């Protein structure tokens with residue numbers, strides 16, 4: 001049976017745009033269906049781009065407050081929140097041009113705006129049109145989850161979908177959930193002048209991160225004035241005299257606004273997936289290693305499969321799914337080296353295993369190579385000597401993971417990502433010459449720890465070298 005398209009992509013966000021543009025450039029016939037009326041998805045409109053832009057504004061405010069230590073006396077007189085948001089929206093607008101309908105059309109993608117649904121295993125219906133394709137890619141992303149808190153809906157709340165579009169800055173803000181969204185935005189609002197209370201359900205903020213690294217971020221957030229309640233859950237919300245009263249454990253917090261950051265849930269509801277025989281599990285659409293759903297002609301990528309919820313992972317998964325969908329389904333997604341970063345100040349970046357995972361897998365054959373930024377000259381020059389790089393290796397130098405908390409951690413992690421991707425031993429980080437003075441020295445200094453630690457343990461070698469040097473001095 002002949003079909004119209006090689007690929008129909010559903011969802012024009014991080015995953016969908018990669019698949020659609022690459023597919024069209026490879027000369028496949030591609031249609032892209034998007035419900036929102038514009039391309040870009042969460043990352044551009046409600047996620048990475050607005051959050052990083054607002055974080056930048058908040059960092060400028062912080063630097064001004066810190067400037068006296070460099071002999072620069074300036075008063076932070078006023079923060080015009082709407083103008084900070086103006087910067088956010090200017091950045092979105094610039095990037096939107098790159099993700100414009102016209103650009104995708106010019107690449108050869110047929111862009112269709114509308115919310116469609118599957119009508120059978122091989123047909124997706126949108127705006128009354130029946131799209132049939134050799135393969136489909138579901139890339140519909142996710143939306144904020146709503147925690148079961150009494151009175152929350154009645155009281156009203158913000159999420160990442162609304163917070164960048166508010167008219168007035170809340171004087172006081174409760175942030176519920178201390179994952180990356182809660183910590184990034186909680187700190188940004190605090191630095192922009194809101195009184196922020198962060199409600200964290202666990203003992204540790206950023207619970208997916210190295211505990212020591214998360215503690216460094218927590219200390220800075222507290223220094224920024226964020227009140228952090230750990231092991232706490234909001235139970236009930238009520239509005240009294242225009243204020244939101246939140247019951248948390250034994251206490252009540254009174255704020256102007258609530259920001260929810262309690263995780264994301266996949267967008268699967270409107271797709272009529274049963275008709276296509278696509279199964280959905282607890283975390284999202286079920287896929288195999290090749291990113292095929294339970295209907296092998298239909299692939300899924302990005303947040304909708306509920307794995308690593310990052311733009312770069314969505315793009316990677318889209319590329320894997322595209323290759324399988326257009327040609328033969330031979331390629332498996334490889335999640336061995338997935339980096340990510342949380343853009344708090346200090347930043348926190350990670351790749352590979354946590355210390356606990358490494359110990360579970362390799363027992364005592366683990367070396368923890370830690371270098372503090374207080375020992376990195378450039379960090380001191382920039383008054384940014386807090387945090388550390390922790391590289392986890394085996395005795396043979398195999399790198400298992402790395403955790404960096406400190407200045408530019410999101411950039412610095414890539415040296416380790418490169419080494420891990422190409423299976424270089426940790427010695428490679430030490431043996432290449434790093435420019436002095438740079439923050440990247442934190443990686444080479446951490447790597448040197450393996451030599452130092454193994455040498456410290458090798459008393460036989462130390463004894464031999466002592467004798468050799470004694471002998472060489474005697475005969476000189």
Ligand SMILES: Cc1cc2nc3c(=O)[nH]c(=O)nc-3n(C[C@H](O)[C@H](O)[C@H](O)COP(=O)(O)OP(=O)(O)OC[C@H]3O[C@@H](n4cnc5c(N)ncnc54)[C@H](O)[C@@H]3O)c2cc1C
Pocket residue numbers: 010011012013014015016033034035036039040041042043044046047048049051052114115116139140141142160181267270271301302303304308309310311312313314343
């Ligand atoms: C506040 C915040 C900050 C973030 N910061 C970062 C960061 O710094 N770095 C990072 O890597 N990740 C970050 N993320 C995560 C990142 O935004 C997501 O992982 C990424 O956007 C997922 O891409 P996606 O293609 O799966 O989904 P999306 O980009 O959300 O795209 C899905 C698209 O599908 C459309 N759609 C939904 N349903 C349908 C339907 N039925 N029919 C047609 N179209 C549909 C949507 O309108 C949307 O355009 C952040 C997320 C948030 C919320």
Ligand SMILES: NC(=O)c1ccc[n+]([C@@H]2O[C@H](COP(=O)([O-])OP(=O)(O)OC[C@H]3O[C@@H](n4cnc5c(N)ncnc54)[C@H](O)[C@@H]3O)[C@@H](O)[C@H]2O)c1
Pocket residue numbers: 147148176177178179180181182184199200201202207232233234261262263264308309310340341342343
């Ligand atoms: N820099 C980045 O790459 C970045 C930034 C922001 C978001 N993201 C992505 O977006 C996704 C969603 O982020 P997120 O921070 O919402 O999700 P998350 O799932 O990482 O964190 C949510 C946190 O909220 C807690 N929680 C849940 N219910 C709660 C309650 N009732 N009270 C208090 N705490 C509660 C959870 O225990 C969890 O720690 C993440 O998976 C992440 O991948 C990435």
